[in-house]
Amino acid sequence: MVADHDDSSIINDRGLTFAEKILSLKSMSNSGPGRNAAAAGDFVISSVDFTYVHDVQGPLVIKIFEELKGEKVFDRNKVLLNIDHDFPPSSERSAELHNRMRNFASSQDCMIQEGSNCHQYILENFATPGMLIIGADSHTTTLGSLGTFAAGMGSSDVASILLTGKTWLRVPETIRIHVDSPLGPGITAKDVALEALRVLGTDGANYKSIEWVGKGVEAMTIDSRSTLTNLALEMGAKNSVVFSDGVTRKFLRGRNREPGMEIRAGDESPVFRDIYIESESLVPMVALPGSPGNAKPVSEIGARIPINAVLVGTCTNGRLEDLRRVAAILKGRHVKQGVRMIVTPNSIEVYKQADREGIISTLLESGATVTSPGCGACAGLSKGLIGKNEVAVFAGPRNFPGRLGSVDSKIYLSSPETAAASAITGFVSSIEEVDHK
Numbered sequence: 001m002v003a004d005h006d007d008s009s010i011i012n013d014r015g016l017t018f019a020e021k022i023l024s025l026k027s028m029s030n031s032g033p034g035r036n037a038a039a040a041g042d043f044v045i046s047s048v049d050f051t052y053v054h055d056v057q058g059p060l061v062i063k064i065f066e067e068l069k070g071e072k073v074f075d076r077n078k079v080l081l082n083i084d085h086d087f088p089p090s091s092e093r094s095a096e097l098h099n100r101m102r103n104f105a106s107s108q109d110c111m112i113q114e115g116s117n118c119h120q121y122i123l124e125n126f127a128t129p130g131m132l133i134i135g136a137d138s139h140t141t142t143l144g145s146l147g148t149f150a151a152g153m154g155s156s157d158v159a160s161i162l163l164t165g166k167t168w169l170r171v172p173e174t175i176r177i178h179v180d181s182p183l184g185p186g187i188t189a190k191d192v193a194l195e196a197l198r199v200l201g202t203d204g205a206n207y208k209s210i211e212w213v214g215k216g217v218e219a220m221t222i223d224s225r226s227t228l229t230n231l232a233l234e235m236g237a238k239n240s241v242v243f244s245d246g247v248t249r250k251f252l253r254g255r256n257r258e259p260g261m262e263i264r265a266g267d268e269s270p271v272f273r274d275i276y277i278e279s280e281s282l283v284p285m286v287a288l289p290g291s292p293g294n295a296k297p298v299s300e301i302g303a304r305i306p307i308n309a310v311l312v313g314t315c316t317n318g319r320l321e322d323l324r325r326v327a328a329i330l331k332g333r334h335v336k337q338g339v340r341m342i343v344t345p346n347s348i349e350v351y352k353q354a355d356r357e358g359i360i361s362t363l364l365e366s367g368a369t370v371t372s373p374g375c376g377a378c379a380g381l382s383k384g385l386i387g388k389n390e391v392a393v394f395a396g397p398r399n400f401p402g403r404l405g406s407v408d409s410k411i412y413l414s415s416p417e418t419a420a421a422s423a424i425t426g427f428v429s430s431i432e433e434v435d436h437k
Contacts, residue, residue, distance in 0.1 A: 007025060010024050010025055010037055011025070011261075011263060012266075013037065013266050014266035014267055014268040014269070015266050015268050015269055015270075016037060016265070016266050016269050017040070017174040017209065017211070017265045017266070017269040017270075017271065018149075018174070018209065018211055018241050018243070018263055018264065018265045019040070019149065019171055019172050019174060019209035019239065020037060020038055020039060020040060020171055020269070021037075021263050021265070021266075022130065022132065022149045022263050023038050023044050023046060023132075023149065023169060023171050024036075024037045024038045024044075025130075025261075025263075026044075026046040026047050026048075026049075026132045026149075027044040027045065027046050028044075028045045028046060028047055028166060038171045039171060040171050040172060040173040040174070040272075041170065041171060041173070042170070042171045043168060043169070043170050043171075044168065044169055044170075044171060045166055045167070045168050046132055046166065046167060046168070046169055047132070047165060047166055048078070048132055048133070048134050048161050048165055048166060048167055049078065049131040049132050049133060050078050050079075050080070050122070050126055050127070050131060050132075050133045050134075051078065051079055051080075051133070051134045051135065051158060051161045051162065052079070052080040052081070052082055052118055052122065052133075052135045052136070053080075053081055053082065053101075053135070053136040053137075053158060054081075054082045054083065054084055054085055054118045054136065054137055055082070055083045055084065055085050055086060055087065055094070055097055055098055055101060056085045056086075056137075056379065057136035057137065057155050057158070058081055058082075058083075058097070058100075058101045058136070059097045059100045059101065060155040061136055061155045061158050061159045061162065062100060062101070062104045062159075064155055064156050064159035065159040065162050065163060068159060068160070068163055070159075070162065070163045072108060073108050073110055073162045073163070074161070074162065074163060074164055074165030075165060076108060076109050076110040076111070077110075077111075078165070079108070079110040079111065079162060080110070080111045080112070080113060080118070080121075080122065080126075081101045081104065081105045081110065081111065081112040081113070082112070082113050082114075082116075082118035082121060083098050083101060083112070083113070083114040083115070084113075084114075084115065084116060084117050084118050084121075084373075084374040084375050085374070085375045085379040085381060086375075086379060086381040086382055087114055087115055087372070087374050088372065090381055090382035094381070098114075115347075115348050115372065115373050115374060116346070116347035116348050116349070116373055116374065117314070117315050117318065117346040117347055117373070117374055117375055118135065118137060118315075119135070119137070119139055119140065119142040119143060119226075119230070119315045120142075120315060120318070120319065120346045120347040120350070121347055122135075122143060123142070123143060123145070123146065123222070123226065124255070124347060124349055125255075127143045127146045127148050127150075128146065128147075128148070128252060128257055128258060128259065128260030129146060129147030129148065129244035129248060129259060129260035129261055129262045129263065130147065130148065130244075130260045130261025130262065130263055131143075131148040131149070131150075131260065132148070132149050132150075133148050133149070133150040133151075134150075134151055134152075134153050134157070134158060134161055134167055135150070135151075135152055135153075135158070136152065136153065136154070136155060136158040137152050138152040138233050139152065139230055139233050139315050139316075139397060140152040141229050141230060141232050141233045141237060141238075141239055141240045142226050142229050142230040142315055143229070144229040144232075144239055144240045144241035144242065145222055145225035145226040145228070145229045145241075145242050146222070146242075146244065146248055146251070146252075146260075147241060147242065147243055147244030147248055147260070147262060147263065148241070149209075149239050149241065150229075150239055150240075151169075151238055151239045152233070153167070170207070172207050172208050172209040172238045172239065173207075173208050173209070173271070173272040174208065174209045174210075174211055174265070174269070174271045174272055175200075175204075175205050175208045175209070175210050175211070175237075175271065175272055175273045175274075175275065176210075176211045176213055176265075176271045176273075176274050176275070177196055177210060177211070177212050177213070177275045177277065178213055178214040178274065178275065178276045178277065179192055179212065179213075179214040179215070179216030179217050179277050179279060180214050180215065180216055180276065180277070180278055180279055181214075181215050181216050181279045181280065182215065182216055182219040182279065183216060183219075183220075183279050183282065184279065184280065184282070186284065186417060186430075186431045186432065186435075187279070187282045187283070187284070188224065188227075188325075188415045188416070188417060189220060189224035189225070189227040189228050190227055190231075190285075190316070190317060190395070190414070190415035190416070191282055191283070191284055191285045191415055192216070192228060192277060192282065193227060193228055193230075193231035193232075193234075194231075194285035194286070194287055194292070194295040194413070194415075195277055195282060195285055195295065196231075196232075196235065196275065196277065197231065197234060197235060197287065197292050197293050197295045198285070198293070198295035198296065199275055200235045200236075200275070200293075201235070201293040202234055202235065202236060202291055202292060202293040203235075203236045204235055204236065205232065205235040205236045205237040206236035206237075207236070207237075207238045208236070208237050208238060208272060209237065209238060209239050209240070209241070210229075210232040210235065210237045210239070210240040210241070211240075211241055211243070211265055211271075212225070212228050212229070212232075212240070212241070212242045213243070213265075216277070216279045217242055218245060218247070220242075220247075221247065221321055222247065222248070222251045223319040223320065223321035223322070224321065225242040225247075226319065227316060227317065228240070228242065229241065229242060230315055230316050230397060231292070231316060231397060233397070234292040234293075234397060234398065243262070243263070243264040243265070244259065244260070244262040244263075244264075248262075283297045283298070283299060283430075284297065284298045284299075284414075284415065284417070284418050284430035284431065284432070285297055285298065285414070285415070285418075286298045286301065286393075286412050286413065286414045286418060286428060287399055287412065287413035287414075288301075288399075288412065289399055289401075289410040289411050289412060290399065290400070290401065291399065291400065292397070292398060292399060292413055294399075295413075298414075298418060298428065298429070298430040299430065301428060304427045304428070305391065305412070305427055305428040306391065306426060306427055307339060307391045307392060307393055307412075307422055307426060307427060307428060308338070308339065308340070308386065308390040308391050308392065309339065309340050309341070309342065309384070309386050309390060309391075309392040309393075310335075310339060310340075310341040310342070310392065310393045310394075310419050310420075310422055310423040311341075311342050311343075311344070311376065311377055311378075311384055311392060311393075311394045311395065311396065311404065311419070312326055312341075312342070312343045312344070312395040312396075312416050312419050312420070313342075313343060313344030313345065313346055313371075313375075313376045313378070313395070313396065314344065314346060314375055314376055314378040314395075314396040314397060315346060315375070315378075315397065316395070316396050316397040317395040317396060317415070317416050318344055318345050318346030318347075318350065318373075318376070319346060319350055320350050320353055320354060322395065322416040323343065323345060323350065323354045323359050323363075323416075324354075324357070324359060325416050325417055325420070326343065326363070326416045326417070326419070326420045327354075327358075327359040327362040327363055329417060329420040329421060329424070329431065329434065330362060330363060330366035330368065330420055330423070330424070331362050331366070333366060333424050333434075334366055334367050334424070335366055335367035335368055335423045335424065336423065336424060336425060336426035337426075338426065339423055339426050340369065340384075341366075341367065341368040341369065341423040342368070342369050342370075342371060342376070342377065342383065342384035343363055343368050343369070343370050343371070344370075344371045344372075344373065344374065344375075344376030344377070344383060344384075345370070345373045346373060346374070346375075347373050348373050350373065351372075351373045368423070369384075371383045371384065377404045377405070378396050378397065378398070378403070378404070380402065380403060380404060380405060384404070385404055385405030385406075386404045386405040386406060386409045386411075387405060387406050387409065388406045388408040388409065389406075389408055389409065390405075390406065390409045390410075391409070391410045391411075391412070392404055392409065392410070392411050392412070393411075393412045393414050393418065393419045393422040393423075393428055394411050394412065394413055394414065394419070395413075395414055395415060395416040395418075395419040396413070397413075398413070399411035399412065399413040412428050414428075417430075417431045418430055418431065420434075421433060421434045
């Protein structure tokens with residue numbers, strides 16, 4: 001432990017990682033005129049700036065909250081109930097669970113939102129740099145794209161947060177992933193993340209804080225950065241962050257939000273591991289069925305693999321930038337006969353803007369189906385599930401058996417560009433195959 005720090009000295013400490021800095025600042029046990037800086041491995045009790053639940057975990061969180069004899073949530077302005085995983089409801093059971101959440105939100109006078117994916121909705125409306133955000137969903141790491149410490153926790157942990165506004169954390173060690181230069185044509189943040197998954201696997205970053213750094217990351221939009229921080233979860237990360245910068249501030253200004261507390265890792269901070277990704281050598285990537293860690297270049301798959309379905313959307317790749325890229329590839333072309341392509345914008349805002357830009361019309365004219373916003377088939381509940389022995393290309397977060405329906409199906413995880421190209425050819429294909437026709 002480093003002794004006798006105030007807030008400014010912690011923020012400017014050259015020897016502390018992002019996770020060490022922000023959890024030091026949020027730590028209840030370290031409050032006071034002279035505080036100690038938390039180091040990796042320390043346990044801290046931290047104040048939570050924002051927490052949320054969705055319709056899969058939400059009803060259980062509410063049940064536990066009531067069993068804890070909770071009467072009122074700690075701060076109604078810092079709690080969001082979000083209905084997105086099965087909305088509109090595909091069953092009577094889902095409809096009743098949604099009503100359970102609506103009734104709780106009404107009794108607590110706290111926020112509730114229906115339709116938009118929870119992570120995207122919070123990016124659009126609430127998250128600012130320096131916040132500690134806890135959600136009852138593993139992909140809460142997505143929100144690190146705005147310089148927050150964002151992590152998913154289980155139902156009992158989040159119920160406790162609803163009651164107290166606090167949680168305990170072990171300060172994670174850090175893995176720093178360097179992307180050396182801006183990405184080349186046809187290469188996306190999804191390809192960067194899949195390359196990192198190829199190196200780390202699905203457990204190489206277990207309970208680690210991943211910092212994405214380098215000129216390649218700095219050149220990315222918030223949409224692309226969110227893909228990186230989202231998929232860090234698939235590497236096992238506790239949280240994932242892109243440091244706030246001019247891109248972040250521009251995004252926040254466009255939404256009339258303050259820049260928050262900008263925290264960057266110290267340039268002398270020690271890390272568990274450094275990983276270097278050379279942008280110039282990156283190619284379109286795909287993760288073979290079974291695990292996001294089964295990543296390899298599309299060109300190395302071998303035999304042409306016929307597909308039945310293509311799905312684009314979710315908290316990983318349903319943002320406006322993704323839909324723009326898919327529409328640009330499909331414009332003037334058509335989805336292959338026998339292939340169904342399903343596109344799910346991940347928020348109402350994204351859907352509206354895509355409609356204004358003519359993206360929705362382009363997708364429909366190309367033979368794709370556009371669903372209502374939300375999580376889509378990724379929750380395995382509705383909106384485009386696949387059947388036994390079917391093969392899908394999925395621009396989403398996971399390709400574990402049964403993720404999109406049948407456990408006997410096969411899912412290839414890809415970027416939106418690779419998904420669009422595959423929809424046109426009817427095989428697992430990179431954009432290069434379409435462009436060369």
